[in-house]
Amino acid sequence: AQSVTQPDIHITVSEGASLELRCNYSYGATPYLFWYVQSPGQGLQLLLKYFSGDTLVQGIKGFEAEFKRSQSSFNLRKPSVHWSDAAEYFCVVMDSNYQLIWGAGTKLIIKP
Amino acid sequence: DAGITQSPRHKVTETGTPVTLRCHQTENHRYMYWYRQDPGHGLRLIHYSYGVKDTDKGEVSDGYSVSRSKTEDFLLTLESATSSQTSVYFCASTGTKQETQYFGPGTRLLVL
Numbered sequence: 758a759q760s761v762t763q764p765d766i767h768i769t770v771s772e773g774a775s776l777e778l779r780c781n782y783s784y785g786a787t788p789y790l791f792w793y794v795q796s797p798g799q800g801l802q803l804l805l806k807y808f809s810g811d812t813l814v815q816g817i818k819g820f821e822a823e824f825k826r827s828q829s830s831f832n833l834r835k836p837s838v839h840w841s842d843a844a845e846y847f848c849v850v851m852d853s854n855y856q857l858i859w860g861a862g863t864k865l866i867i868k869p
Numbered sequence: 870d871a872g873i874t875q876s877p878r879h880k881v882t883e884t885g886t887p888v889t890l891r892c893h894q895t896e897n898h899r900y901m902y903w904y905r906q907d908p909g910h911g912l913r914l915i916h917y918s919y920g921v922k923d924t925d926k927g928e929v930s931d932g933y934s935v936s937r938s939k940t941e942d943f944l945l946t947l948e949s950a951t952s953s954q955t956s957v958y959f960c961a962s963t964g965t966k967q968e969t970q971y972f973g974p975g976t977r978l979l980v981l
Contacts, residue, residue: 761911789968791969793972799974800959800972800973800974800975801912801959801972802972803969803971806968806969808968847911847912849911855900855967856914856917856927857912857914857970859910859911859912859913860911861909861910861911862911
């Protein structure tokens with residue numbers, strides 16, 4: 758069965774430091790991959806998506822993610838975090854029926 | 870972002886009462902979805918619609934029904950609310966290509 762694993766429930770990063778959020782998926786074919794962000798008490802915003810082509814994708818707010826087929830990973834990165842990046846981040850896979858399979862989320866905490 | 874609204878945004882109800890949540894989109898999207906979000910889980914699909922009067926069950930459909938009489942509106946009904954249905958409910962929609970789902974702001978439901 759398809760699944761998405763975000764191994765870190767919480768991550769704490771100092772403001773200005775770099776960030777990497779991990780995501781591994783289990784899916785037979787080439788997946789469509791997404792990262793969504795949910796700020797406290799807010800809805801869900803699409804950060805970036807990968808369908809095909811260049812495996813390094815750029816998103817909004819300075820985020821990027823890299824698709825690595827050999828590792829079944831789609832990790833999210835940002836070179837320097839801001840306090841406003843504190844939120845919960847979800848890695849998502851779209852299956853062959855266009856249904857979204859969600860990871861459990863990683864809560865990002867920013868230290869001043 | 871797609872114009873998706875949800876009503877009500879917050880609701881408190883008692884066990885055994887019927888509850889209807891409304892999702893409205895102004896993008897003329899063909900596909901609409903209802904999800905629930907609970908701590909420790911990503912979003913889980915309740916029901917979805919692939920056109921007017923065309924709906925299907927998702928992963929956690931027990932206790933829920935849906936209706937779609939117009940392209941722009943997708944209703945989620947809890948026929949007899951239970952405490953286990955306390956959750957945050959998100960609606961989403963996407964166009965014919967089904968590439969990216971856009972989410973509403975969510976409805977926080979508390980069943981006492």
